[in-house]
Amino acid sequence: MTEWQDLLRASGHRLTPQREMVLRAVEELGHATPDEVHAEVRRHSDSVNLSTVYRTLELLDDLGLIRHAHLTDRAPTYHSATGHEHAHLVCRSCGQTTSIGREEVEQSxxxxxxxxxxAPxxxxxxxxxxxxxxxxxxxx
Incomplete structure (x- = not known):
């Protein structure tokens, strides 16, 4: 059993295929909106609807398995909490997003x-x- 599965169970939640697919999609996509996560999950299963994706993203974010950021004025963007913690620089003209490591942001x-x-x-x-x-x- 993996760490995320243990955390899910320890918090009183069931380990479901839908939750696993949503987490895997976030990890594979890097930064993704709920619609993008839904599209990726639907490539593997037609049984997962958009409301399930939203609920699962909220749960995984609450548990600290993923994080969200507001990179547009629309839906939040989700990314894996594993790896380096980072901030984002977003160009208002072309939409390019640059990830900046915590150490660099902290220094500034x-x-x-x-x-x-x-405490930011x-x-x-x-x-x-x-x-x-x-x-x-x-x-x-």
Whole structure:
């Protein structure tokens, strides 16, 4: 039995094929919206509907198995909690998303956080702006 399966059971939840498929889809897709997760799950099973995907994503996020970030003004984007914790830089012009490791973000924000007595949640941090490619393009 794996760690995520143990965590699910220890929290009083059943281990279901649907939950496993949703978790696997998030891990395979990297950053994905609920609709993208649903489309990936549907490639393997027609029996999983969108409401099941939403409920499962919420449960997995509550358990700390996945994380969500708001990379657009639409649905949240989910990614695996395994691997490195990171923040996101999102270009408002082209939509490019760059993941920035916690260490780099912490170095930049530590003085500000300390000055205000604040403990940032780096995994949910998203900074919107303009990427270097879009900044270099002449305006029309």
């Amino acid at each position: 924000l530590a003085p500000l956080a300390e000055r205000h007595g604040f 949640d780096y995994g949910h941090l998203t900074v919107f702006g303009t990427c270097a490619t879009c900044t270099a393009q002449p305006t029309r």
